[in-house]
Amino acid sequence: MLEKLLAKCCVKLERKRVGLWVLFSFVLVTVSLCTVLKSYMDPLPIWEINLRRLNSNNKNTVKLVPHDSFEPFLAPMCNFSGEKSDYCEFNGDIRIHGNSSSIFFSSPQLENIELQENRTWGIKIYARKTDEHVMGQVKELLLKPVLSVQEMPKCTVNHSVPAIVFSTGGYGGNIFHDTSDILIPLYLTSLHFNREVQFLIQDKHYYWNERHEVTLKALSKYEIIDLNHDKEIRCFNNAIIGVQSHQDFGIDPEKLPYGLTLRNFTQFIRKIYSLQRDTAIQITAEDDRKPRLLIISRKKTRTILNEDKIVAEAQRLGYDVEVIDARMSLKNFSKIVNSADVMLGVHGAGLTNILYLPENAVLIQVIPIGLQSVSKIFYERPAKNMSLKYLEYEISVKESSLIQQYPIKHQVITDPEIAKKAGWPEFKKIYMDNQDVRLDMSNFRTVLVKALELLRQ
Known part of the structure; x- marks a missing residue:
């Protein structure tokens, strides 16, 4: 009987001891958390x-x-x-x-x-x-x-x-x-x-x-x-x-x-890039220097498919020709552009580099089908405001690669304005992303000759 009474007493004491430890642990954890989180519990500034x-x-x-x-x-x-x-x-x-x-x-x-x-x-x-x-x-x-x-x-x-x-x-x-x-x-x-x-x-x-x-x-x-x-x-x-x-x-x-004016900006650009030429060459009978023609070459979209023929024809007319891809550092590319007297390219972002041309240089913009209005806004007006001379060559239907994708009387070819109604992404996809040009050299030659005439003025 005594052993049973002692066992009961010990169990009760053990339970009380466990309860006290649980209570003590809870208090300790609570105090610790309050200490750590005190800074977060303060009122936030307004x-x-x-x-x-x-x-x-x-x-x-x-x-x-x-x-x-x-x-x-x-x-x-x-x-x-x-x-x-x-x-x-x-x-x-x-x-x-x-x-x-x-x-x-x-x-x-x-x-x-x-x-x-x-x-x-x-x-x-x-x-x-x-x-x-x-x-x-x-x-x-x-x-x-x-x-x-x-x-x-x-x-x-x-x-x-x-x-x-x-x-x-x-x-x-x-x-x-x-x-x-x-x-x-x-x-x-x-x-x-x-x-x-x-x-x-x-x-x-x-x-x-x-x-x-x-x-x-x-x-x-x-x-x-x-x-x-x-x-x-x-x-x-x-x-x-x-x-x-x-x-x-x-x-x-x-x-x-x-x-x-925009001319002020281009003068600023030529100065900060330390470009040497402020004006393009002026051709005279006594001057035997060749005017320099720079062709901005495009590789993915709006590519000139017969670029080699343009180079050959320009050389026959007396140009010193260089073909270049615009994807290089601006420090180097700006100097190459500044060395040119005539810059030629299909409508696109690469023509923005007219910024580095010397004044009185000539820009020749080739305009694919559907891009007439944006070409004039983006480059004709700026070129003239930079004191550059401007020429454009608007291609015919036969010079566009679109005739290989659509029938000759398809509205994509006959009326690009209709395509605009489908939204800019669709318009861009057709006329900018999926159109190349193959220039008719008998027609384009007259543009190269006209550029020479402008350099003589």
């Missing part, structure tokens, strides 16, 4: 709450409003009237958090304006704002006006020079769009800072800085910041969000900054 709201997918926390509702509010600071781009210029306290694509700003211009809580505006800064297809691929920047310093994130880097935020998204990587949509607008927006400006790039292509290093360094002497991978809170007293853009591959001297 700016961090706002920042989290900006990045939240909950549509009830942040209201992004369309342009027509914030244009009046931001009218003193922003310009939404341009055909190609929107941009804002803020003065005051501007704090940029690249990793979240968020820009907080407090400006004297916000005084006497009643701000609604959590009101945030979205803006896309790639300079092709009417192109719905490409703008759908461009990341949106979030603009957050604030009145209280507490609502601003704490600066981690302070900058003493103004900022320009621009995008290389969209069609960035194509030499025409790099020049038309990014470099010329950046030149217009930043030139007056005399290199005392900090560039911040949104949607940066991995090779973009290296490819356009010469131009970027000529416009800013500071290391470019990649917004998409920047975790700092960068603070500025002046910032331009977006760039000015006037027209495709062009500058309107009647718009800000007044008086600048």
Whole structure:
């Protein structure tokens, strides 16, 4: 009996001991967790709450409003009237958090304006704002006006020079769009800072800085910041969000900054690339130098199938001919183009390299079927505005490879305007991606002769 009583007592004591150990362990774990998580349990500063709201997918926390509702509010600071781009210029306290694509700003211009809580505006800064297809691929920047310093994130880097935020998204990587949509607008927006400006790039292509290093360094002497991978809170007293853009591959001297022309831009380009020739050769009876003809060769699309015959005919007419593929570093390629007096190529991005030609040189643009209107807009007008001489050769139906794909009376050949109604991707596929040319040499020879005549003037 005594043994049974002792056994019961021991069991009860053992159970109590286990219970006490469980309670002690629970208290110890709780205290440890509170110590470790103390910093996370403190109230968040207002700016961090706002920042989290900006990045939240909950549509009830942040209201992004369309342009027509914030244009009046931001009218003193922003310009939404341009055909190609929107941009804002803020003065005051501007704090940029690249990793979240968020820009907080407090400006004297916000005084006497009643701000609604959590009101945030979205803006896309790639300079092709009417192109719905490409703008759908461009990341949106979030603009957050604030009145209280507490609502601003704490600066981690302070900058003493103004900022320009621009995008290389969209069609960035194509030499025409790099020049038309990014470099010329950046030149217009930043030139007056005399290199005392900090560039911040949104949607940066991995090779973009290296490819356009010469131009970027000529416009800013500071290391470019990649917004998409920047975790700092960068603070500025002046910032331009977006760039000015006037027209495709062009500058309107009647718009800000007044008086600048495309010719000014090409002079700037020749200077920063240290190109030697400002003007092309002028042929005279006493001068026995051969004019230099540069043929921009295309290998994949809109190829000249009888390129060798053009070379032979040009040499018979007295040209020094070089055929080149535009896919090389701009430092080297710019010098080759600058050495030419006549440049020949089928409509395409490669013709953008007329930037490096000396003035009074001749551009010969070969225009495939369906590309008449874009050819004139993209290269005829710019060439003339650069003080170049312009010739074009519009091919006939028989000179197009499309006749091998479609019957001669098919609407693709007879009426390209109908194909446009199917949308740009389909139009591009037919006329740009799947069309080559075979030039009629008896007809094209007259263009080569005309170019010689222009060099004699």
